[in-house]
Amino acid sequence: MGKLIVIESSCTAVLPYGLEKDTMPEVGAALEALFATQVEPDARGLYLASKNAGELSALRFWSDSQHSGVALANPELFPWTLANAPCGWLARQFRVTGPNYTYTGSAEALREALEQASEDLQSGRVTTAWVIAIDFSKKPRYNTALAAIRLGLRDRPGNARQQLNIVENGSGKLSAAAFLQQIIRDTGAL
């Protein structure tokens, strides 16, 4: 019988509005404890789901370039226009040199991240997987939503909080972060 995938630890947070480059240090601070493990960097995997990673920076970068003129645009923001930039930032911050995935979309993107993380754990590609959902706030009056879990393999749940259990009901309309928050609540992993 195969091993069980368990949620070893979890984290949820709401963070103030900001461009990806300004928000990621706050994301990193919120996730510090979740990444406190001794796992080899190559055996760590990151699986990020987001409805809009890269969007705010892309809009700002293009808007700025229209003001400055495209030949004089400030390139500083450009790397952040790529949807995978937040996951790359997390890899650098927490020394994760294994697989690095970014999925865009809502609940479906989170499902894709969870499935890939589960596959990589079961295949032995990684021994610890972090599934992270970030829905960046689009406007100053709203918050950025963050939810994250650390997954590992166990013969039985034991001390780990709960076996990963993706509840299908009603998840279709949720954002990635809301769906992961629901999973964390449902499994009692908070």
Add this chain to the structure above:
Amino acid sequence: MKNAPEPIVITGMGLLSPLGDSVSLLWQRLLAGESAVCNWPDLQEEGYRVSKACRLDDFTAPPLRRGRMLGFTAAREAIRQAGLTLPAETGVFIGSTLGESRAFEQKAEGHRLNLAGYTVESFTAFLRQKFKLSGPQRSIATACAAGNYAIGAAMSALRSGRASVALAGGVEPFSRLALVGFSRSRAMATDRCQPFDQNRSGMLLGEGAAIFVLEKARDALRRGARPLAEVISLGLSCDAHHPTAPEPEGRGMATAMRLALEAGGIGPEAIDWVNAHGSGTRLSDSAEAKAMRHIFGARLPAISGSKGAIGHALGAASALELAICVQGLLHQTVPPTAGHEQADPEAGINCTRNARQQPIQYVLNNAFAFGGINSSLLLRRWEN
């Protein structure tokens, strides 16, 4: 003893590239040493620093839906070639960078748009809708490595039984946003892209889409289909080093290649050809060269790169180059490397300058991306 994984094969491919809107045309022009690089007066007039690029000049689609139409057109051809009526549970696995770049640009210019309908997910959703598919899906935004990622995800879904057939590949509409970003980041050549050449000065932007039909080999054979190539394994790693620059020694790139080889159960000596990422930038080519020397030592396989011919199509690049790899396996030919004239002595990589006929059993398709993402896809010639 570990069971050999279920063989997964490609049975159909369709693409739109700056060197042609079919696999055969792209292959033919690639072998002839052609390059699609040309100067675009519209980009010049709009004031871009770099107005040379590889674009699809005869593909028309609504500007905000160019990406999804590229993907759909490529997928339709792939399905036709596979000779298959897709079952409803077919999985769809698409890689790209941001989605419909033009929509993001217009929104920033003040147009009222809900960008949720223009992300990478919109490409996947469109294919599922047009072909009436409800199987598993992945919308993968891993920048310039996204095509390889999508093929790897399809391979996994087929092996695990989550899908019986997969449509997978990469899509990238031409992006002015990327044009500005890369040129202002000094990653762009002004004239041409020269992979691993001592005079290389950067990349040039491309666009396009390449979509593949993948199946289990036994399913394909049972229905009388002709497998074009076998997809063996995907190696992935992350440099965790710098937002845009690769780790200079190419350690992460080497890890991706090593993992692909290990998962495929072969050693580096079995590789006959590497289709290099070869972006033509000083740093990336230098790191990739070190990675290849680390993996293969002094006995390098044939190495080619196609970005001098078709530009860098970002999220579609590795998918377009996968089609080139499949053609190479079918024709037992390594294509020439447009733009590679004088090997950089420091990099020490002599790319193919002419089409080279040789036995090819295994090929690696490398693709790397900003964020330190590294991928290497291992393919094998299909033999019954």
